[in-house]
Amino acid sequence: MKELNPFITKGYVSKDLFCNxxxxxxxxxxxxxxxxxxxxxxxxxxxxxxxxxxxxxxxxxxxxxxxxxxxxxxxxxxxxxxxxxxxxxxxxxxxxxxxxxxxxxxxxxxxxxxxxxxxxxxxxxxxxxxxxxxxxxxxxxxxxxxxxxxxxxxxxxxxxxxxxxxxxxxxxxxxxxxxxxxxxxxxxxxxxxxxxxxxxxxxxxxxxxxxxxxxxxLKKIDRKTYCDFIVRKFEENKRTIDDSTVNFILDWTLSHTYYTQVLCNRVFSSGRKNVDIQCAKKACAEILQQNEEIYLQYRQLLTAGQWNFLIAIAREERVTQLTAQNFLSKYGIGTPANARRLSKALIDKDLLLSESTVDSVYYQVYDVFFMRWLQEIYSFNFRKPSPESHS
Incomplete structure:
Protein backbone atom coordinates (compact mmCIF):
# COMPACT_ATOMS: atom_id res chain seq x y z
CA MET A 1 0.00 0.00 0.00
CA LYS A 2 1.35 3.41 -0.99
CA GLU A 3 2.43 5.57 1.94
CA LEU A 4 0.12 8.56 2.49
CA ASN A 5 1.86 11.91 2.50
CA PRO A 6 0.57 13.50 5.73
CA PHE A 7 1.09 17.07 4.52
CA ILE A 8 -2.09 17.89 2.64
CA THR A 9 -1.89 20.76 0.13
CA LYS A 10 -5.56 20.93 -0.88
CA GLY A 11 -8.91 19.98 0.54
CA TYR A 12 -9.55 18.31 3.88
CA VAL A 13 -8.89 14.66 4.69
CA SER A 14 -9.25 14.13 8.43
CA LYS A 15 -8.66 15.80 11.78
CA ASP A 16 -5.44 13.78 12.17
CA LEU A 17 -3.93 15.63 9.20
CA PHE A 18 -5.30 19.00 10.29
CA CYS A 19 -3.07 21.22 12.43
CA ASN A 20 -4.63 22.86 15.47
CA LEU A 218 -7.66 33.63 10.64
CA LYS A 219 -4.00 34.19 11.48
CA LYS A 220 -0.92 32.00 11.24
CA ILE A 221 -0.80 28.82 13.28
CA ASP A 222 1.19 29.16 16.51
CA ARG A 223 4.82 28.37 15.64
CA LYS A 224 5.46 25.83 18.42
CA THR A 225 2.20 24.06 17.62
CA TYR A 226 3.17 23.84 13.95
CA CYS A 227 6.67 22.61 14.84
CA ASP A 228 5.24 19.85 17.01
CA PHE A 229 2.77 18.88 14.26
CA ILE A 230 5.49 18.58 11.62
CA VAL A 231 7.81 16.55 13.85
CA ARG A 232 4.95 14.27 14.91
CA LYS A 233 3.87 13.52 11.34
CA PHE A 234 7.41 12.51 10.40
CA GLU A 235 7.75 10.36 13.52
CA GLU A 236 4.41 8.64 12.88
CA ASN A 237 5.87 7.52 9.55
CA LYS A 238 9.09 6.28 11.19
CA ARG A 239 11.17 9.22 10.01
CA THR A 240 13.06 11.98 11.76
CA ILE A 241 13.39 15.70 11.17
CA ASP A 242 15.50 17.83 13.51
CA ASP A 243 14.30 21.05 15.13
CA SER A 244 16.71 23.25 13.16
CA THR A 245 15.26 21.96 9.88
CA VAL A 246 11.69 22.53 11.03
CA ASN A 247 12.61 26.07 12.06
CA PHE A 248 14.25 26.65 8.68
CA ILE A 249 11.04 25.48 6.93
CA LEU A 250 8.83 27.80 8.99
CA ASP A 251 11.21 30.73 8.49
CA TRP A 252 11.33 30.17 4.72
CA THR A 253 7.52 29.88 4.41
CA LEU A 254 6.83 32.63 6.98
CA SER A 255 4.73 29.97 8.78
CA HIS A 256 2.02 30.52 6.16
CA THR A 257 -0.17 27.40 6.12
CA TYR A 258 -0.26 26.62 2.40
CA TYR A 259 3.43 27.22 1.68
CA THR A 260 4.44 25.28 4.79
CA GLN A 261 2.31 22.33 3.74
CA VAL A 262 3.69 22.38 0.19
CA LEU A 263 7.31 22.46 1.36
CA CYS A 264 6.76 19.74 3.98
CA ASN A 265 4.93 17.67 1.35
CA ARG A 266 7.93 17.99 -0.97
CA VAL A 267 10.43 17.14 1.78
CA PHE A 268 8.37 14.11 2.84
CA SER A 269 8.06 12.91 -0.76
CA SER A 270 11.85 12.75 -1.04
CA GLY A 271 11.68 9.48 0.89
CA ARG A 272 14.51 10.47 3.22
CA LYS A 273 14.34 8.72 6.57
CA ASN A 274 16.44 11.38 8.31
CA VAL A 275 15.61 14.85 7.05
CA ASP A 276 18.14 17.65 7.51
CA ILE A 277 18.44 21.25 6.35
CA GLN A 278 20.15 20.30 3.11
CA CYS A 279 17.18 18.14 2.18
CA ALA A 280 14.82 21.05 2.94
CA LYS A 281 16.95 23.50 0.93
CA LYS A 282 16.94 21.13 -2.04
CA ALA A 283 13.15 20.99 -1.87
CA CYS A 284 13.02 24.81 -1.79
CA ALA A 285 15.16 25.03 -4.92
CA GLU A 286 12.98 22.49 -6.73
CA ILE A 287 9.81 24.42 -5.90
CA LEU A 288 11.25 27.72 -7.16
CA GLN A 289 12.56 26.12 -10.33
CA GLN A 290 9.21 24.53 -11.13
CA ASN A 291 7.39 27.83 -10.63
CA GLU A 292 9.90 29.97 -12.51
CA GLU A 293 7.92 30.06 -15.77
CA ILE A 294 4.93 31.51 -13.89
CA TYR A 295 7.07 34.18 -12.25
CA LEU A 296 8.62 35.16 -15.57
CA GLN A 297 5.09 35.62 -16.94
CA TYR A 298 4.41 38.07 -14.12
CA ARG A 299 7.38 40.07 -15.37
CA GLN A 300 5.80 40.40 -18.81
CA LEU A 301 2.49 41.61 -17.34
CA LEU A 302 3.91 44.37 -15.15
CA THR A 303 5.49 47.73 -15.87
CA ALA A 304 9.15 48.20 -15.02
CA GLY A 305 8.16 50.34 -12.06
CA GLN A 306 5.76 47.73 -10.68
CA TRP A 307 8.29 44.93 -11.14
CA ASN A 308 11.06 46.82 -9.37
CA PHE A 309 8.68 47.80 -6.59
CA LEU A 310 7.92 44.10 -6.01
CA ILE A 311 11.64 43.35 -5.90
CA ALA A 312 12.09 46.09 -3.29
CA ILE A 313 9.31 44.68 -1.10
CA ALA A 314 10.67 41.15 -1.51
CA ARG A 315 14.18 42.16 -0.50
CA GLU A 316 12.85 43.84 2.64
CA GLU A 317 10.48 40.87 3.20
CA ARG A 318 8.06 43.09 5.10
CA VAL A 319 7.62 46.86 4.82
CA THR A 320 5.65 48.95 7.29
CA GLN A 321 6.49 52.40 5.89
CA LEU A 322 6.08 52.42 2.12
CA THR A 323 6.56 56.16 1.96
CA ALA A 324 9.56 56.38 4.30
CA GLN A 325 12.40 58.33 2.69
CA ASN A 326 15.04 55.69 3.41
CA PHE A 327 12.95 53.00 1.65
CA LEU A 328 12.17 55.28 -1.31
CA SER A 329 15.82 56.29 -1.72
CA LYS A 330 17.27 52.82 -1.23
CA TYR A 331 15.31 51.42 -4.18
CA GLY A 332 14.90 54.53 -6.33
CA ILE A 333 11.12 54.44 -6.05
CA GLY A 334 10.66 58.19 -6.27
CA THR A 335 7.95 60.08 -4.46
CA PRO A 336 5.57 58.87 -1.72
CA ALA A 337 2.71 59.36 -4.20
CA ASN A 338 4.43 57.01 -6.63
CA ALA A 339 4.88 54.38 -3.89
CA ARG A 340 1.19 54.59 -3.03
CA ARG A 341 0.21 54.31 -6.69
CA LEU A 342 2.45 51.29 -7.28
CA SER A 343 1.27 49.52 -4.12
CA LYS A 344 -2.39 50.00 -5.03
CA ALA A 345 -1.85 48.58 -8.53
CA LEU A 346 -0.06 45.53 -7.15
CA ILE A 347 -2.64 44.96 -4.40
CA ASP A 348 -5.38 45.07 -7.04
CA LYS A 349 -3.46 42.41 -9.00
CA ASP A 350 -3.17 40.22 -5.86
CA LEU A 351 0.62 40.37 -6.05
CA LEU A 352 1.08 42.50 -2.95
CA LEU A 353 -0.54 41.82 0.42
CA SER A 354 -1.54 44.57 2.80
CA GLU A 355 -2.28 43.43 6.36
CA SER A 356 -3.17 45.41 9.47
CA THR A 357 -1.86 44.73 12.96
CA VAL A 358 -2.58 46.52 16.24
CA ASP A 359 0.45 48.74 15.72
CA SER A 360 0.70 49.26 11.98
CA VAL A 361 -0.01 48.18 8.41
CA TYR A 362 2.57 46.01 6.69
CA TYR A 363 3.14 45.02 3.08
CA GLN A 364 4.71 41.88 1.63
CA VAL A 365 4.70 39.96 -1.64
CA TYR A 366 1.47 37.92 -1.57
CA ASP A 367 2.93 34.65 -2.84
CA VAL A 368 5.66 33.57 -0.43
CA PHE A 369 7.37 31.34 -3.02
CA PHE A 370 7.37 34.23 -5.49
CA MET A 371 8.96 36.41 -2.82
CA ARG A 372 11.72 33.82 -2.25
CA TRP A 373 12.31 33.57 -6.00
CA LEU A 374 12.67 37.34 -6.29
CA GLN A 375 15.11 37.34 -3.37
CA GLU A 376 17.11 34.56 -5.02
CA ILE A 377 17.25 36.17 -8.46
CA TYR A 378 17.78 39.78 -7.41
CA SER A 379 19.85 39.39 -4.27
CA PHE A 380 23.02 40.76 -5.91
CA ASN A 381 22.11 42.30 -9.24
CA PHE A 382 19.25 44.62 -8.30
CA ARG A 383 19.20 47.73 -10.48
CA LYS A 384 17.45 50.91 -9.53
CA PRO A 385 14.80 51.80 -12.11
CA SER A 386 15.26 54.86 -14.21
CA PRO A 387 12.99 57.84 -13.39
CA GLU A 388 10.83 57.26 -16.46
CA SER A 389 9.95 53.72 -15.31
CA HIS A 390 7.97 55.02 -12.32
CA SER A 391 4.53 53.95 -13.55
Whole structure:
Protein backbone atom coordinates (compact mmCIF):
# COMPACT_ATOMS: atom_id res chain seq x y z
CA MET A 1 0.00 0.00 0.00
CA LYS A 2 1.35 3.41 -0.99
CA GLU A 3 2.43 5.57 1.94
CA LEU A 4 0.12 8.56 2.49
CA ASN A 5 1.86 11.91 2.50
CA PRO A 6 0.57 13.50 5.73
CA PHE A 7 1.09 17.07 4.52
CA ILE A 8 -2.09 17.89 2.64
CA THR A 9 -1.89 20.76 0.13
CA LYS A 10 -5.56 20.93 -0.88
CA GLY A 11 -8.91 19.98 0.54
CA TYR A 12 -9.55 18.31 3.88
CA VAL A 13 -8.89 14.66 4.69
CA SER A 14 -9.25 14.13 8.43
CA LYS A 15 -8.66 15.80 11.78
CA ASP A 16 -5.44 13.78 12.17
CA LEU A 17 -3.93 15.63 9.20
CA PHE A 18 -5.30 19.00 10.29
CA CYS A 19 -3.07 21.22 12.43
CA ASN A 20 -4.63 22.86 15.47
CA UNK A 21 -7.09 25.80 15.02
CA UNK A 22 -8.72 24.78 18.32
CA UNK A 23 -9.51 28.38 19.28
CA UNK A 24 -11.13 29.12 15.93
CA UNK A 25 -13.14 25.89 16.07
CA UNK A 26 -14.47 26.79 19.52
CA UNK A 27 -15.55 30.22 18.24
CA UNK A 28 -17.34 28.69 15.24
CA UNK A 29 -19.04 26.09 17.43
CA UNK A 30 -20.10 28.69 19.99
CA UNK A 31 -21.50 30.92 17.24
CA UNK A 32 -23.42 28.00 15.74
CA UNK A 33 -24.83 26.94 19.12
CA UNK A 34 -25.99 30.48 19.78
CA UNK A 35 -27.42 31.11 16.29
CA UNK A 36 -24.73 33.66 15.38
CA UNK A 37 -23.43 33.97 11.82
CA UNK A 38 -19.67 34.35 11.27
CA UNK A 39 -17.57 36.46 8.94
CA UNK A 40 -14.31 34.56 8.41
CA UNK A 41 -11.48 36.64 6.94
CA UNK A 42 -7.88 35.83 6.04
CA UNK A 43 -5.46 36.09 3.11
CA UNK A 44 -5.73 33.36 0.49
CA UNK A 45 -4.26 29.95 1.33
CA UNK A 46 -4.13 30.55 5.06
CA UNK A 47 -6.49 27.62 5.60
CA UNK A 48 -10.04 29.03 5.60
CA UNK A 49 -11.51 26.21 3.53
CA UNK A 50 -9.75 23.53 5.58
CA UNK A 51 -11.05 25.13 8.78
CA UNK A 52 -14.61 25.15 7.44
CA UNK A 53 -14.45 21.45 6.51
CA UNK A 54 -12.85 20.62 9.87
CA UNK A 55 -15.75 22.44 11.56
CA UNK A 56 -18.26 20.47 9.46
CA UNK A 57 -16.47 17.30 10.55
CA UNK A 58 -16.66 18.36 14.19
CA UNK A 59 -20.39 19.11 13.97
CA UNK A 60 -21.26 15.84 12.29
CA UNK A 61 -19.10 13.74 14.60
CA UNK A 62 -20.64 15.29 17.71
CA UNK A 63 -24.22 14.88 16.63
CA UNK A 64 -24.55 14.14 12.95
CA UNK A 65 -27.97 15.73 12.83
CA UNK A 66 -26.94 18.70 10.69
CA UNK A 67 -26.88 19.63 7.02
CA UNK A 68 -23.49 21.14 6.11
CA UNK A 69 -22.88 22.76 2.74
CA UNK A 70 -19.88 24.63 1.35
CA UNK A 71 -20.29 26.87 -1.72
CA UNK A 72 -17.34 28.64 -3.32
CA UNK A 73 -18.62 31.63 -5.31
CA UNK A 74 -15.21 32.91 -6.47
CA UNK A 75 -16.13 32.30 -10.12
CA UNK A 76 -19.51 34.05 -9.85
CA UNK A 77 -20.09 37.28 -11.74
CA UNK A 78 -23.82 37.75 -11.18
CA UNK A 79 -26.75 36.74 -9.00
CA UNK A 80 -27.55 34.08 -11.60
CA UNK A 81 -24.08 32.58 -11.09
CA UNK A 82 -24.58 32.70 -7.31
CA UNK A 83 -27.80 30.66 -7.58
CA UNK A 84 -26.15 28.18 -9.96
CA UNK A 85 -23.14 27.61 -7.69
CA UNK A 86 -25.32 27.27 -4.60
CA UNK A 87 -27.56 24.69 -6.31
CA UNK A 88 -24.50 22.76 -7.54
CA UNK A 89 -23.00 22.80 -4.04
CA UNK A 90 -26.18 21.26 -2.64
CA UNK A 91 -26.14 18.47 -5.23
CA UNK A 92 -22.42 17.91 -4.65
CA UNK A 93 -22.87 17.18 -0.95
CA UNK A 94 -26.29 15.57 -1.25
CA UNK A 95 -26.55 13.75 -4.62
CA UNK A 96 -29.94 12.96 -6.13
CA UNK A 97 -29.84 9.39 -4.80
CA UNK A 98 -29.83 10.62 -1.19
CA UNK A 99 -33.01 11.51 0.68
CA UNK A 100 -32.05 15.18 0.96
CA UNK A 101 -30.96 15.26 -2.68
CA UNK A 102 -34.29 13.88 -3.86
CA UNK A 103 -36.16 16.48 -1.80
CA UNK A 104 -34.03 19.23 -3.30
CA UNK A 105 -34.62 18.07 -6.87
CA UNK A 106 -38.35 18.00 -6.25
CA UNK A 107 -38.39 21.58 -5.01
CA UNK A 108 -36.31 23.03 -7.87
CA UNK A 109 -38.31 21.30 -10.61
CA UNK A 110 -40.60 24.30 -10.49
CA UNK A 111 -37.71 26.47 -11.67
CA UNK A 112 -37.22 24.33 -14.81
CA UNK A 113 -33.54 23.49 -14.24
CA UNK A 114 -31.31 21.63 -16.65
CA UNK A 115 -29.14 19.30 -14.57
CA UNK A 116 -26.15 17.50 -16.09
CA UNK A 117 -22.94 15.94 -14.81
CA UNK A 118 -19.39 16.63 -15.92
CA UNK A 119 -18.14 13.68 -17.95
CA UNK A 120 -14.71 13.73 -16.29
CA UNK A 121 -15.27 14.85 -12.69
CA UNK A 122 -18.88 13.72 -12.30
CA UNK A 123 -19.67 17.04 -10.63
CA UNK A 124 -23.26 18.29 -11.01
CA UNK A 125 -23.89 21.23 -13.34
CA UNK A 126 -27.07 23.26 -13.03
CA UNK A 127 -28.51 25.62 -15.62
CA UNK A 128 -31.70 27.64 -15.06
CA UNK A 129 -33.22 29.96 -17.65
CA UNK A 130 -34.87 33.13 -16.41
CA UNK A 131 -37.37 35.22 -18.33
CA UNK A 132 -37.36 38.15 -15.90
CA UNK A 133 -35.25 39.40 -12.95
CA UNK A 134 -38.19 38.54 -10.71
CA UNK A 135 -37.89 34.85 -11.63
CA UNK A 136 -34.24 34.95 -10.56
CA UNK A 137 -35.17 36.44 -7.20
CA UNK A 138 -37.95 33.87 -6.69
CA UNK A 139 -35.48 31.04 -7.38
CA UNK A 140 -33.03 32.40 -4.81
CA UNK A 141 -35.79 32.75 -2.26
CA UNK A 142 -36.95 29.23 -3.07
CA UNK A 143 -33.48 27.84 -2.26
CA UNK A 144 -33.37 29.59 1.12
CA UNK A 145 -36.97 28.58 1.91
CA UNK A 146 -36.00 24.99 1.17
CA UNK A 147 -33.22 25.17 3.77
CA UNK A 148 -35.58 26.74 6.29
CA UNK A 149 -38.13 23.91 5.99
CA UNK A 150 -35.67 21.11 6.76
CA UNK A 151 -36.05 19.17 10.01
CA UNK A 152 -32.28 19.44 10.53
CA UNK A 153 -30.31 22.61 11.18
CA UNK A 154 -28.35 23.88 8.19
CA UNK A 155 -24.76 25.18 8.29
CA UNK A 156 -24.04 26.98 5.01
CA UNK A 157 -20.55 28.33 4.29
CA UNK A 158 -20.22 30.74 1.37
CA UNK A 159 -16.58 31.26 0.40
CA UNK A 160 -15.18 34.35 -1.35
CA UNK A 161 -18.33 36.19 -0.38
CA UNK A 162 -16.85 39.55 -1.43
CA UNK A 163 -17.66 38.57 -5.03
CA UNK A 164 -21.22 39.84 -4.51
CA UNK A 165 -19.84 43.39 -4.65
CA UNK A 166 -19.04 42.86 -8.35
CA UNK A 167 -22.51 41.70 -9.39
CA UNK A 168 -24.28 43.91 -11.94
CA UNK A 169 -27.51 43.59 -9.91
CA UNK A 170 -27.32 46.63 -7.68
CA UNK A 171 -29.77 45.13 -5.20
CA UNK A 172 -27.86 41.85 -4.70
CA UNK A 173 -26.65 42.62 -1.17
CA UNK A 174 -30.03 43.96 -0.04
CA UNK A 175 -31.82 40.98 -1.57
CA UNK A 176 -29.56 38.43 0.11
CA UNK A 177 -29.80 40.23 3.43
CA UNK A 178 -33.61 40.33 3.22
CA UNK A 179 -33.85 36.58 2.67
CA UNK A 180 -31.10 35.60 5.11
CA UNK A 181 -32.39 37.59 8.08
CA UNK A 182 -35.71 35.71 7.87
CA UNK A 183 -34.04 32.32 8.38
CA UNK A 184 -34.08 30.66 11.80
CA UNK A 185 -32.96 27.19 10.77
CA UNK A 186 -29.85 28.25 8.82
CA UNK A 187 -26.50 29.56 10.06
CA UNK A 188 -23.90 31.11 7.79
CA UNK A 189 -20.15 31.41 7.52
CA UNK A 190 -19.33 34.23 5.13
CA UNK A 191 -15.71 33.65 4.18
CA UNK A 192 -13.47 35.95 2.17
CA UNK A 193 -9.87 36.81 1.30
CA UNK A 194 -10.31 40.48 0.40
CA UNK A 195 -10.11 42.01 3.85
CA UNK A 196 -11.03 45.56 2.85
CA UNK A 197 -14.09 44.47 0.85
CA UNK A 198 -15.27 42.01 3.50
CA UNK A 199 -14.99 44.58 6.27
CA UNK A 200 -16.84 47.14 4.16
CA UNK A 201 -19.69 44.68 3.53
CA UNK A 202 -20.17 43.88 7.21
CA UNK A 203 -19.00 47.00 9.06
CA UNK A 204 -20.21 49.85 6.84
CA UNK A 205 -23.40 51.22 8.39
CA UNK A 206 -24.67 52.19 4.95
CA UNK A 207 -24.61 48.61 3.64
CA UNK A 208 -27.28 45.90 4.14
CA UNK A 209 -25.12 43.38 6.04
CA UNK A 210 -23.99 45.91 8.65
CA UNK A 211 -23.45 44.28 12.09
CA UNK A 212 -25.10 41.00 11.11
CA UNK A 213 -22.19 38.72 12.04
CA UNK A 214 -19.31 38.11 14.40
CA UNK A 215 -15.81 38.47 12.95
CA UNK A 216 -13.18 35.75 12.97
CA UNK A 217 -9.80 36.64 11.52
CA LEU A 218 -7.66 33.63 10.64
CA LYS A 219 -4.00 34.19 11.48
CA LYS A 220 -0.92 32.00 11.24
CA ILE A 221 -0.80 28.82 13.28
CA ASP A 222 1.19 29.16 16.51
CA ARG A 223 4.82 28.37 15.64
CA LYS A 224 5.46 25.83 18.42
CA THR A 225 2.20 24.06 17.62
CA TYR A 226 3.17 23.84 13.95
CA CYS A 227 6.67 22.61 14.84
CA ASP A 228 5.24 19.85 17.01
CA PHE A 229 2.77 18.88 14.26
CA ILE A 230 5.49 18.58 11.62
CA VAL A 231 7.81 16.55 13.85
CA ARG A 232 4.95 14.27 14.91
CA LYS A 233 3.87 13.52 11.34
CA PHE A 234 7.41 12.51 10.40
CA GLU A 235 7.75 10.36 13.52
CA GLU A 236 4.41 8.64 12.88
CA ASN A 237 5.87 7.52 9.55
CA LYS A 238 9.09 6.28 11.19
CA ARG A 239 11.17 9.22 10.01
CA THR A 240 13.06 11.98 11.76
CA ILE A 241 13.39 15.70 11.17
CA ASP A 242 15.50 17.83 13.51
CA ASP A 243 14.30 21.05 15.13
CA SER A 244 16.71 23.25 13.16
CA THR A 245 15.26 21.96 9.88
CA VAL A 246 11.69 22.53 11.03
CA ASN A 247 12.61 26.07 12.06
CA PHE A 248 14.25 26.65 8.68
CA ILE A 249 11.04 25.48 6.93
CA LEU A 250 8.83 27.80 8.99
CA ASP A 251 11.21 30.73 8.49
CA TRP A 252 11.33 30.17 4.72
CA THR A 253 7.52 29.88 4.41
CA LEU A 254 6.83 32.63 6.98
CA SER A 255 4.73 29.97 8.78
CA HIS A 256 2.02 30.52 6.16
CA THR A 257 -0.17 27.40 6.12
CA TYR A 258 -0.26 26.62 2.40
CA TYR A 259 3.43 27.22 1.68
CA THR A 260 4.44 25.28 4.79
CA GLN A 261 2.31 22.33 3.74
CA VAL A 262 3.69 22.38 0.19
CA LEU A 263 7.31 22.46 1.36
CA CYS A 264 6.76 19.74 3.98
CA ASN A 265 4.93 17.67 1.35
CA ARG A 266 7.93 17.99 -0.97
CA VAL A 267 10.43 17.14 1.78
CA PHE A 268 8.37 14.11 2.84
CA SER A 269 8.06 12.91 -0.76
CA SER A 270 11.85 12.75 -1.04
CA GLY A 271 11.68 9.48 0.89
CA ARG A 272 14.51 10.47 3.22
CA LYS A 273 14.34 8.72 6.57
CA ASN A 274 16.44 11.38 8.31
CA VAL A 275 15.61 14.85 7.05
CA ASP A 276 18.14 17.65 7.51
CA ILE A 277 18.44 21.25 6.35
CA GLN A 278 20.15 20.30 3.11
CA CYS A 279 17.18 18.14 2.18
CA ALA A 280 14.82 21.05 2.94
CA LYS A 281 16.95 23.50 0.93
CA LYS A 282 16.94 21.13 -2.04
CA ALA A 283 13.15 20.99 -1.87
CA CYS A 284 13.02 24.81 -1.79
CA ALA A 285 15.16 25.03 -4.92
CA GLU A 286 12.98 22.49 -6.73
CA ILE A 287 9.81 24.42 -5.90
CA LEU A 288 11.25 27.72 -7.16
CA GLN A 289 12.56 26.12 -10.33
CA GLN A 290 9.21 24.53 -11.13
CA ASN A 291 7.39 27.83 -10.63
CA GLU A 292 9.90 29.97 -12.51
CA GLU A 293 7.92 30.06 -15.77
CA ILE A 294 4.93 31.51 -13.89
CA TYR A 295 7.07 34.18 -12.25
CA LEU A 296 8.62 35.16 -15.57
CA GLN A 297 5.09 35.62 -16.94
CA TYR A 298 4.41 38.07 -14.12
CA ARG A 299 7.38 40.07 -15.37
CA GLN A 300 5.80 40.40 -18.81
CA LEU A 301 2.49 41.61 -17.34
CA LEU A 302 3.91 44.37 -15.15
CA THR A 303 5.49 47.73 -15.87
CA ALA A 304 9.15 48.20 -15.02
CA GLY A 305 8.16 50.34 -12.06
CA GLN A 306 5.76 47.73 -10.68
CA TRP A 307 8.29 44.93 -11.14
CA ASN A 308 11.06 46.82 -9.37
CA PHE A 309 8.68 47.80 -6.59
CA LEU A 310 7.92 44.10 -6.01
CA ILE A 311 11.64 43.35 -5.90
CA ALA A 312 12.09 46.09 -3.29
CA ILE A 313 9.31 44.68 -1.10
CA ALA A 314 10.67 41.15 -1.51
CA ARG A 315 14.18 42.16 -0.50
CA GLU A 316 12.85 43.84 2.64
CA GLU A 317 10.48 40.87 3.20
CA ARG A 318 8.06 43.09 5.10
CA VAL A 319 7.62 46.86 4.82
CA THR A 320 5.65 48.95 7.29
CA GLN A 321 6.49 52.40 5.89
CA LEU A 322 6.08 52.42 2.12
CA THR A 323 6.56 56.16 1.96
CA ALA A 324 9.56 56.38 4.30
CA GLN A 325 12.40 58.33 2.69
CA ASN A 326 15.04 55.69 3.41
CA PHE A 327 12.95 53.00 1.65
CA LEU A 328 12.17 55.28 -1.31
CA SER A 329 15.82 56.29 -1.72
CA LYS A 330 17.27 52.82 -1.23
CA TYR A 331 15.31 51.42 -4.18
CA GLY A 332 14.90 54.53 -6.33
CA ILE A 333 11.12 54.44 -6.05
CA GLY A 334 10.66 58.19 -6.27
CA THR A 335 7.95 60.08 -4.46
CA PRO A 336 5.57 58.87 -1.72
CA ALA A 337 2.71 59.36 -4.20
CA ASN A 338 4.43 57.01 -6.63
CA ALA A 339 4.88 54.38 -3.89
CA ARG A 340 1.19 54.59 -3.03
CA ARG A 341 0.21 54.31 -6.69
CA LEU A 342 2.45 51.29 -7.28
CA SER A 343 1.27 49.52 -4.12
CA LYS A 344 -2.39 50.00 -5.03
CA ALA A 345 -1.85 48.58 -8.53
CA LEU A 346 -0.06 45.53 -7.15
CA ILE A 347 -2.64 44.96 -4.40
CA ASP A 348 -5.38 45.07 -7.04
CA LYS A 349 -3.46 42.41 -9.00
CA ASP A 350 -3.17 40.22 -5.86
CA LEU A 351 0.62 40.37 -6.05
CA LEU A 352 1.08 42.50 -2.95
CA LEU A 353 -0.54 41.82 0.42
CA SER A 354 -1.54 44.57 2.80
CA GLU A 355 -2.28 43.43 6.36
CA SER A 356 -3.17 45.41 9.47
CA THR A 357 -1.86 44.73 12.96
CA VAL A 358 -2.58 46.52 16.24
CA ASP A 359 0.45 48.74 15.72
CA SER A 360 0.70 49.26 11.98
CA VAL A 361 -0.01 48.18 8.41
CA TYR A 362 2.57 46.01 6.69
CA TYR A 363 3.14 45.02 3.08
CA GLN A 364 4.71 41.88 1.63
CA VAL A 365 4.70 39.96 -1.64
CA TYR A 366 1.47 37.92 -1.57
CA ASP A 367 2.93 34.65 -2.84
CA VAL A 368 5.66 33.57 -0.43
CA PHE A 369 7.37 31.34 -3.02
CA PHE A 370 7.37 34.23 -5.49
CA MET A 371 8.96 36.41 -2.82
CA ARG A 372 11.72 33.82 -2.25
CA TRP A 373 12.31 33.57 -6.00
CA LEU A 374 12.67 37.34 -6.29
CA GLN A 375 15.11 37.34 -3.37
CA GLU A 376 17.11 34.56 -5.02
CA ILE A 377 17.25 36.17 -8.46
CA TYR A 378 17.78 39.78 -7.41
CA SER A 379 19.85 39.39 -4.27
CA PHE A 380 23.02 40.76 -5.91
CA ASN A 381 22.11 42.30 -9.24
CA PHE A 382 19.25 44.62 -8.30
CA ARG A 383 19.20 47.73 -10.48
CA LYS A 384 17.45 50.91 -9.53
CA PRO A 385 14.80 51.80 -12.11
CA SER A 386 15.26 54.86 -14.21
CA PRO A 387 12.99 57.84 -13.39
CA GLU A 388 10.83 57.26 -16.46
CA SER A 389 9.95 53.72 -15.31
CA HIS A 390 7.97 55.02 -12.32
CA SER A 391 4.53 53.95 -13.55
Missing amino acids: RETELKILENNFNNNIDTTLISPRRMGKTGLIYRFFDLLNNKNGDFITIYADIFSSRSLEDFIKLLAEAILHYYPEKTFFGRKFLQIIKGFRPLISYDGITGEPQVSITYQTPQEKELTLRGLFDFFERQDKRVMLAIDEFQQITEYPEKNAEALLRTYIQQLNNVNFIFSGSKTTLMLDIFSNSKRPFFSMTQYLS
